[in-house]
Amino acid sequence: xxxxxxxxxxxxxxxxxxxxxxxxxxxxxxxxxxxxxxxxxxxxxxxxxxxxxxxxxxxxxxxxxxxxxxxxxxxxxxxxxxxxxxxxxxxxxxxxxxxxxxxxxxxxxxxxxxxxxxxxxxxxxxxxxxxxxxxxxxxxxxxxx
Amino acid sequence: xxxxxxxxxxxxxxxxxxxxxxxxxxxxxxxxxxxxxxxxxxxxxxxxxxxxxxxxxxxxxxxxxxxxxxxxxxxxxxxxxxxxxxxxxxxxxxxxxxxxxxxxxxxxxxxxxxxxxxxxxxxxxxxxxxxxxxxxxxxxxxxxxxxxxxxxxxxxxxxxxxxxxxxxxxxxxxxxxxxxxxxxxxxxxxxxxxxxxxxxxxxxx
Numbered sequence: 331x332x333x334x335x336x337x338x339x340x341x342x343x344x345x346x347x348x349x350x351x352x353x354x355x356x357x358x359x360x361x362x363x364x365x366x367x368x369x370x371x372x373x374x375x376x377x378x379x380x381x382x383x384x385x386x387x388x389x390x391x392x393x394x395x396x397x398x399x400x401x402x403x404x405x406x407x408x409x410x411x412x413x414x415x416x417x418x419x420x421x422x423x424x425x426x427x428x429x430x431x432x433x434x435x436x437x438x439x440x441x442x443x444x445x446x447x448x449x450x451x452x453x454x455x456x457x458x459x460x461x462x463x464x465x466x467x468x469x470x471x472x473x474x475x
Numbered sequence: 476x477x478x479x480x481x482x483x484x485x486x487x488x489x490x491x492x493x494x495x496x497x498x499x500x501x502x503x504x505x506x507x508x509x510x511x512x513x514x515x516x517x518x519x520x521x522x523x524x525x526x527x528x529x530x531x532x533x534x535x536x537x538x539x540x541x542x543x544x545x546x547x548x549x550x551x552x553x554x555x556x557x558x559x560x561x562x563x564x565x566x567x568x569x570x571x572x573x574x575x576x577x578x579x580x581x582x583x584x585x586x587x588x589x590x591x592x593x594x595x596x597x598x599x600x601x602x603x604x605x606x607x608x609x610x611x612x613x614x615x616x617x618x619x620x621x622x623x624x625x626x627x628x629x630x631x632x633x634x635x636x637x638x639x640x641x642x643x644x645x646x647x648x649x650x651x652x653x654x655x656x657x658x659x660x661x662x663x664x665x666x667x668x669x670x671x672x673x674x675x676x677x678x679x680x
Contacts, residue, residue, distance in 0.1 A: 401676045403672075403676070407661075415658060418658070418662075419661075422662060422665060423665075426665075426666075426669055426672075426673075427669070427672050427673055427676055428673075428676045431676060443657055443660075444657075444660065444661065444664065445661050445664070445665075447665075447668075447672075449672060449675035449676060450675070451675040451678060452671065452675055454668050454671070454672075456661075456664045456668075463630070
């Protein structure tokens with residue numbers, strides 16, 4: 331893990347946003363600073379903090395290294411989360427699981443409610459759909475009985 | 476049975492013939508009496524003589540007619556008996572032989588056909604048993620595969636339709652659902668699996 335990246339802002343959720351930051355940083359070095367301005371303000375603030383301790387080239391290299399090594403959690407929700415709800419989830423995961431975890435969010439409406447989470451080692455299906463299937467299986471509906 | 480009927484018929488014919496003969500004799504006797512009418516007014520001796528002649532003629536005629544009738548009936552009886560022997564006596568034997576032969580042939584043929592049918596039926600049943608056995612051996616796997624396929628299809632269909640079904644259900648029944656409650660539920664479940672998540676991320680990292 332890079333020394334310049336010890337914590338991620340909640341606005342940087344996953345690899346996609348991390349890649350956007352890296353591209354914006356590369357172009358800003360080339361004199362196109364308008365790309366940095368297109369980023370979220372909290373992301374810009376975090377970049378400024380990082381650039382206080384590291385050069386732009388070093389930060390880019392650190393971001394590439396970080397993107398390859400950071401733990402990733404895939405989280406599936408039944409509906410598109412609001413910005414507030416997404417930040418609540420990301421904050422909880424980085425507070426309780428890992429401060430550098432990247433979150434890949436998906437919307438799966440057939441989950442109905444709850445969530446399904448994959449860590450790369452295991453899958454945790456705590457959706458309403460899985461509960462209904464389990465109930466149906468116990469009742470013999472899914473088996474066609 | 477036919478012999479009895481023929482005997483009754485012979486008796487009936489003989490009775491009729493006897494009655495016809497008696498009627499014919501009475502008619503002739505009547506003619507004799509008519510011939511005697513012109514003798515009215517004859518003397519007692521002449522009348523006794525005529526009556527004596529008439530009586531003799533009547534008796535002679537009776538004898539002749541009875542003899543003729545007897546011959547005729549004898550002839551008829553002989554012919555009838557001959558016909559009975561021809562048409563009833565002998566044919567019975569032939570018929571019995573014919574019927575016996577026919578019965579034997581029919582019985583033998585029936586037995587042979589029955590045996591052939593039973594043999595064919597047994598062979599057919601054996602082939603059906605073999606077919607059922609071979610089908611039964613492959614049926615378990617096929618049925619199992621079919622059941623699994625149907626289960627998979629049912630689950631896939633349930634997955635595809637569950638969202639809309641649940642949405643409709645929620646729209647109709649749970650209109651007051653607070654999504655804040657769902658967020659609380661998700662955070663609660665994340666908290667419940669937190670130790671496993673921490674361990675998973677540590678191993679991946």
